[in-house]
Amino acid sequence: MEKSVLIAGAGLGGLATALRLSGKGYKVHIVEKNSQPGGRVNQIKKDGFTFDTGPSFFSMSYEFKQFAAECNIELPFSYYSLDPLYTVNFRGNPKTYFLYKDIKKLAEQFIEKEPDFEQKMHRYLDRFLRFHAPNN
Numbered sequence: 001m002e003k004s005v006l007i008a009g010a011g012l013g014g015l016a017t018a019l020r021l022s023g024k025g026y027k028v029h030i031v032e033k034n035s036q037p038g039g040r041v042n043q044i045k046k047d048g049f050t051f052d053t054g055p056s057f058f059s060m061s062y063e064f065k066q067f068a069a070e071c072n073i074e075l076p077f078s079y080y081s082l083d084p085l086y087t088v089n090f091r092g093n094p095k096t097y098f099l100y101k102d103i104k105k106l107a108e109q110f111i112e113k114e115p116d117f118e119q120k121m122h123r124y125l126d127r128f129l130r131f132h133a134p135n136n
């Protein structure tokens with residue numbers, strides 16, 4: 001007998017789960033409380049302006065590549081690397097902080113606030129990669 005699944009919410013999580021399960025032969029229904037899918041990945045249009053309500057970049061592209069491979073679909077976009085990823089300004093502080101991928105360059109941004117930033121970052125990333133990176 002065909003198994004049925006009901007997914008509440010058509011955000012990225014619900015949509016990805018639906019694709020994965022339907023690829024495994026499940027009959028999938030999605031219910032969404034809003035008038036359009038996407039969840040936080042959406043836009044608000046007002047007075048001629050368009051505002052993104054959520055993400056502006058993918059920080060874990062390998063997840064999407066793995067997802068596309070598992071679901072046997074082609075992603076409708078290609079990636080390009082942003083460097084710096086983004087910039088941050090704090091009110092009352094004229095300095096612009098650049099979020100670089102290069103940890104040495106990134107650490108230089110914060111040298112006055114956190115001189116051991118680089119070592120801490122490496123420690124954090126080592127721990128993170130041990131648990132989360134693919135093939136680890």
Ligand SMILES: Cc1cc2nc3c(=O)[nH]c(=O)nc-3n(C[C@H](O)[C@H](O)[C@H](O)COP(=O)(O)OP(=O)(O)OC[C@H]3O[C@@H](n4cnc5c(N)ncnc54)[C@H](O)[C@@H]3O)c2cc1C
Pocket residue numbers: 008009010011012013014031032033034037038039040041053054055056057058059060
């Ligand atoms: C301002 C902002 C910036 C972000 N920037 C980034 C970024 O740059 N890069 C990045 O990777 N991530 C970013 N994120 C995070 C990313 O948007 C979310 O992690 C992701 O979209 C969450 O997807 P989700 O499916 O888990 O949840 P949601 O997108 O919240 O989807 C949940 C869905 O379930 C629906 N729902 C809830 N309850 C019910 C119910 N009872 N019945 C039916 N439907 C229901 C909701 O309407 C919604 O459509 C950002 C988020 C925000 C808010």
